[in-house]
Amino acid sequence: MNADGPLAGFTVAITADRRRDEFAALLERRGARVVLAPALRIVPIADDVELFARTADLVRRPPTVAFVSTGIGLRGWLEAAEGWGVADGLHAALGTGYLIARGAKARGALRAAGLADHWSPESESCEEVLAHLLSRGVVGERIVVQLHGDDQPAFVAALRSAGAEVVEVSVYRWLPPADPTPLRRLIDLTLGRQVDAVTFTSAPAVEAVLDCAGAFRDALLEALRTDVLAACVGSVTAAPLRALGVRVLEPGRPRLGALARALLDELPHRSPRLRVAGSTLTLRGHAVVVDGVVRLLAQAPMAVLRSLAAAQGRVLSRTELLAALPRGSDEHAVEMAVARLRSALGGAEFVQTVVKRGYRLRLDPPEVARDRGRSSPFQGGESSTVHHA
Numbered sequence: 001m002n003a004d005g006p007l008a009g010f011t012v013a014i015t016a017d018r019r020r021d022e023f024a025a026l027l028e029r030r031g032a033r034v035v036l037a038p039a040l041r042i043v044p045i046a047d048d049v050e051l052f053a054r055t056a057d058l059v060r061r062p063p064t065v066a067f068v069s070t071g072i073g074l075r076g077w078l079e080a081a082e083g084w085g086v087a088d089g090l091h092a093a094l095g096t097g098y099l100i101a102r103g104a105k106a107r108g109a110l111r112a113a114g115l116a117d118h119w120s121p122e123s124e125s126c127e128e129v130l131a132h133l134l135s136r137g138v139v140g141e142r143i144v145v146q147l148h149g150d151d152q153p154a155f156v157a158a159l160r161s162a163g164a165e166v167v168e169v170s171v172y173r174w175l176p177p178a179d180p181t182p183l184r185r186l187i188d189l190t191l192g193r194q195v196d197a198v199t200f201t202s203a204p205a206v207e208a209v210l211d212c213a214g215a216f217r218d219a220l221l222e223a224l225r226t227d228v229l230a231a232c233v234g235s236v237t238a239a240p241l242r243a244l245g246v247r248v249l250e251p252g253r254p255r256l257g258a259l260a261r262a263l264l265d266e267l268p269h270r271s272p273r274l275r276v277a278g279s280t281l282t283l284r285g286h287a288v289v290v291d292g293v294v295r296l297l298a299q300a301p302m303a304v305l306r307s308l309a310a311a312q313g314r315v316l317s318r319t320e321l322l323a324a325l326p327r328g329s330d331e332h333a334v335e336m337a338v339a340r341l342r343s344a345l346g347g348a349e350f351v352q353t354v355v356k357r358g359y360r361l362r363l364d365p366p367e368v369a370r371d372r373g374r375s376s377p378f379q380g381g382e383s384s385t386v387h388h389a
Contacts, residue, residue: 005031009287009294010267011194012231013186015039015209016201017177018072019256023199026260033286035195037186039208040174044076054169055081059089062096063144063167067129068117069102070148071109073171077146078113080171091115094144100129102148103254124254125236126155139163146171174204180212187213190223193306194299196267196285197229197249199259206232206240221246229270233259274309275364277349283309290345300325300333301341308351308361317358 008031014020017038024034055077068074081087094115101107101117103124110117121128133143138159144167145156152168159166177183187209189195200206213220224230224246232238234254241248249266251258271289273282282289287296288305297305303324307316318331325333338359342348352362 005029006264007032007267009284009289009296010196011035011189011285012263012267013037013189013195013198015183015186015199015205017041019201023201023256023260026257027263030260030264032263035182035186035189037182038177039183039200039205039212040202041177042072042172043175044080044172048170051077051080051169051171052084054167055084055086055090058093058144058167058169059086061142062093063142064096065098065100065133065138065141065143065164066094067100067102067143067145068106068110069126069146071105073146073148074106074109074113076171077169097144100132102126102129123236124234126152130155130158133159133164134162141165142167144169174202174208176208183209183212187216187220190228191216191219192303193223193227194285194302195228196270197231197263198224199231199233199263200237200241201233201256201259203237203240206237210240229263229266231259231263231266272309274361277347277362278364279346279350281309281345281350288345295344295346297344298340300329300337301344304334304337304341304359308359311360313360313363315354315357315360321359 007027010031011033012027013035014023014027015037016023017040020036020038024036027034078087078090081090091113098119099110099115099117101110101120103120107117107120119132121132139162141164143159143164145152145159147168147170156166156168186195186198190198198209200209210217210220221244224241229249230238230241230246231249232241233251233256235250238248238250249262251262267284271282271284273280275281279291280289283306284294286299286302287294288302289295303326304321307321307324318334321334321337322329322331325337338351342351345351350362352360354360
């Protein structure tokens with residue numbers, strides 16, 4: 001993790017399994033703390049009897065249209081065919097028809113195999129592919145659809161209703177993670193607002209996270225609608241969240257690098273900024289920026305700071321602050337968290353003790369903030385350097 005990076009103090013969760021280390025490195029180089037919590041894992045089915053039977057059938061009766069939805073799926077299919085001794089036949093069968101690549105990765109895999117796509121949807125969505133095929137006419141066409149981890153019943157049914165013969169090919173399956181503990185921990189962190197963003201690279205991963213939340217599904221959605229940013233690699237991935245009323249950060253191009261840059265642009269602007277005791281404080285996921293210097297905080301003092309900031313100068317009792325701390329804490333833990341917070345901020349003047357009542361942030365009056373060029377004690381983000389408190 002780069003302690004001087006523009007994302008220092010932010011925590012970003014990654015729910016992808018494939019290429020997670022590559023994506024984590026992109027974020028860590030920019031200073032983010034990364035939480036790895038794969039929601040699903042991809043399991044190849046190269047030994048699947050049904051896959052072999054459908055491949056052999058396609059070699060005997062080549063399709064007139066082939067829809068390749070993922071690069072990894074096509075490569076896995078060709079590798080499986082190689083093992084069965086029918087790779088040349090499959091290659092020839094795919095090359096005889098009208099080839100559709102869902103996106104750049106599928107197109108790249110086709111070209112690496114010596115095949116060229118005839119068309120690709122700009123949105124990389126199955127909906128656009130379906131509209132394109134129906135506009136061309138599919139009566140009597142034999143269409144092979146390489147699925148991308150889950151079934152597409154509506155897509156396939158629409159093609160069949162329009163008169164096409166559809167052959168579905170599943171090269172791999174989405175399965176739950178071998179160890180669900182990191183995913184459960186991510187849900188707890190999200191509910192506690194201890195992550196700034198949760199990233200998704202597939203629609204099935206979105207559904208898996210929501211399913212894992214169980215009875216806390218609604219609370220998780222509320223966190224994603226308010227304090228925790230949902231960031232999706234593309235519109236297909238974002239669709240399930242948007243349907244549930246979650247505003248989603250989506251890069252201009254559906255690529256991991258573009259998603260990392262979108263987070264870099266967005267997260268600093270989501271950080272609340274306050275004028276406290278003559279200083280500017282900006283709250284991030286696990287840090288507070290004090291006059292441009294990032295001071296990393298442990299969970300308890302960070303929770304206390306967020307509660308006091310949300311109170312906007314109102315006194316919070318020890319009991320109220322205790323509710324913000326991890327389960328099992330007592331009032332002594334509140335006092336310790338306040339002491340550690342004061343130390344991190346650089347002085348006791350930031351957090352005032354109100355005798356027999358509790359604690360409050362010493363917010364500057366609005367006129368002081370205006371005198372310093374700000375119209376409110378709550379503002380956007382800022383650039384910074386890092387200081388370890």
